[in-house]
Amino acid sequence: MFKRVLIAEDQQSANISVRKMVEDMGITGAKYVYHCDDALLQLKNALLEDDPFELLITDLLFEPDDRPQKLPGGEALITASKQLQPGLKILVFSAEQRGAVIASLFNTSKINGYVRKARRDAEELQGAISSIYKNKLHHPSNIEHPILKNIHEFSPYDVAVIRLIAEGKSQKEISAYLDAHHIRPSSLSSLEKRLNLIRESYDFTNNGQLIAFCKDLGVI
Amino acid sequence: MFKRVLIAEDQQSANISVRKMVEDMGITGAKYVYHCDDALLQLKNALLEDDPFELLITDLLFEPDDRPQKLPGGEALITASKQLQPGLKILVFSAEQRGAVIASLFNTSKINGYVRKARRDAEELQGAISSIYKNKLHHPSNIEHPILKNIHEFSPYDVAVIRLIAEGKSQKEISAYLDAHHIRPSSLSSLEKRLNLIRESYDFTNNGQLIAFCKDLGVI
DNA sequence: TTTTGTTTTACGGTTTCCCGTAAGGATTGT
DNA sequence: ACAATCCTTACGGGAAACCGTAAAACAAAA
Numbered sequence: 001m002f003k004r005v006l007i008a009e010d011q012q013s014a015n016i017s018v019r020k021m022v023e024d025m026g027i028t029g030a031k032y033v034y035h036c037d038d039a040l041l042q043l044k045n046a047l048l049e050d051d052p053f054e055l056l057i058t059d060l061l062f063e064p065d066d067r068p069q070k071l072p073g074g075e076a077l078i079t080a081s082k083q084l085q086p087g088l089k090i091l092v093f094s095a096e097q098r099g100a101v102i103a104s105l106f107n108t109s110k111i112n113g114y115v116r117k118a119r120r121d122a123e124e125l126q127g128a129i130s131s132i133y134k135n136k137l138h139h140p141s142n143i144e145h146p147i148l149k150n151i152h153e154f155s156p157y158d159v160a161v162i163r164l165i166a167e168g169k170s171q172k173e174i175s176a177y178l179d180a181h182h183i184r185p186s187s188l189s190s191l192e193k194r195l196n197l198i199r200e201s202y203d204f205t206n207n208g209q210l211i212a213f214c215k216d217l218g219v220i
Numbered sequence: 221m222f223k224r225v226l227i228a229e230d231q232q233s234a235n236i237s238v239r240k241m242v243e244d245m246g247i248t249g250a251k252y253v254y255h256c257d258d259a260l261l262q263l264k265n266a267l268l269e270d271d272p273f274e275l276l277i278t279d280l281l282f283e284p285d286d287r288p289q290k291l292p293g294g295e296a297l298i299t300a301s302k303q304l305q306p307g308l309k310i311l312v313f314s315a316e317q318r319g320a321v322i323a324s325l326f327n328t329s330k331i332n333g334y335v336r337k338a339r340r341d342a343e344e345l346q347g348a349i350s351s352i353y354k355n356k357l358h359h360p361s362n363i364e365h366p367i368l369k370n371i372h373e374f375s376p377y378d379v380a381v382i383r384l385i386a387e388g389k390s391q392k393e394i395s396a397y398l399d400a401h402h403i404r405p406s407s408l409s410s411l412e413k414r415l416n417l418i419r420e421s422y423d424f425t426n427n428g429q430l431i432a433f434c435k436d437l438g439v440i
Numbered sequence: 441t442t443t444t445g446t447t448t449t450a451c452g453g454t455t456t457c458c459c460g461t462a463a464g465g466a467t468t469g470t
Numbered sequence: 471a472c473a474a475t476c477c478t479t480a481c482g483g484g485a486a487a488c489c490g491t492a493a494a495a496c497a498a499a500a
Contacts, residue, residue, distance in 0.1 A: 391456075
């Protein structure tokens with residue numbers, strides 16, 4: 001089992017629980033911090049002392065307090081940690097439940113496991129730690145994988161367009177924006193066609209519905 | 221100090237922390253449950269055995285699982301508990317941070333304390349229990365007023381309309397829907413006027429922006 | 441280079457949405 | 471009852487979004 005585990009969690013009560021779960025698994029070399037910057041510092045120090053951490057358990061959302069932080073949240077911490085110590089295993093423990101966000105953690109940030117703060121989270125956390133120790137990924141049990149079972153994948157282009165709509169831009173304005181930023185295609189016609197394609201694949205009738213859907217999924 | 225405390229919290233890790241905090245205060249007669257209905261049952265049984273609970277610590281949001289519940293959430297549990305046992309002290313432990321919601325808990329539901337799940341929540345929870353034991357109210361330290369210091373309050377009518385837009389209904393369809401459900405005003409013109417008013421007060425240019433805003437705020 | 445196929449753009453017609461004006465109804469105060 | 475005011479509705483012009491079709495631009499292969 002892991003010997004060196006680092007816990008980054010700003011919420012004190014959650015921090016305590018995670019600690020307890022880890023201890024109950026017989027892991028004694030666990031450290032815990034309440035700030036992202038402290039977490040990265042601990043990782044660095046452990047590397048320097050040639051006794052690196054094997055697993056990082058971290059939250060995603062860290063609330064700002066009187067101590068200004070360089071790392072704004074869990075995702076930044078994960079990126080920085082991976083850069084510092086590529087072999088580090090990462091387990092995310094968060095209340096986030098939007099499929100797109102979680103999927104991106106696995107695909108882009110290359111995390112090893114995700115446990116959502118929910119009913120059986122304590123048990124699941126221990127299971128996840130065991131799985132990751134065996135080099136397996138731990139996907140959240142309850143979460144649907146909406147982005148995977150959907151027909152349409154949102155490209156960066158789509159996301160940009162949808163975001164602009166959600167900001168109140170008209171399609172004509174969006175067309176001009178795309179043109180100005182040399183994003184192709186930029187014509188109003190292409191824009192309409194693209195939106196129509198997205199709407200069609202989801203049976204949406206207006207873009208209000210599209211915005212609501214993307215907000216729920218965490219696409220924007 | 222309290223002798224009989226009941227903990228209602230569906231999130232296992234949070235439930236464990238609260239239990240630990242309570243135990244650390246020397247309270248041995250604490251029980252814990254994961255469902256609202258179980259909480260009410262425990263309160264009833266304790267009353268029948270003439271050994272009633274003195275304090276209820278409860279979450280607000282309970283996620284549905286395979287056990288169907290009569291009480292949909294913490295607020296319903298609080299109401300039912302107060303009706304069953306008016307003298308029961310109630311401490312809410314939740315992630316909710318909207319000032320209006322918390323204020324309503326104190327004013328309407330007559331709770332004795334509120335601790336928000338945040339950085340120093342474990343310490344604060346113990347402090348709150350002490351305060352309540354001394355018949356004092358415990359208000360949350362961070363009175364966070366969210367973005368909702370705006371001019372416009374969303375009426376149930378507004379919410380219904382916005383929800384229908386987010387479902388992809390056209391304004392004509394919404395007008396027909398309102399008419400069919402005897403919600404007044406129902407005319408297309410009134411609908412347009414109402415939406416225009418909302419948009420104006422927030423400087424929105426289209427209803428996609430409105431949907432995004434409401435999704436962020438949790439209005440829909 | 442020519443051919444072939446795909447992507448992007450241009451444009452016209454239709455629907456929906458936006459926004460003003462004015463007329464009808466209801467409510468309140470005198 | 472009357473007037474004043476507010477709320478609701480009806481209607482019409484204009485803007486934006488929607489949805490075809492066809493032309494133009496581009497890319498890849500022969």
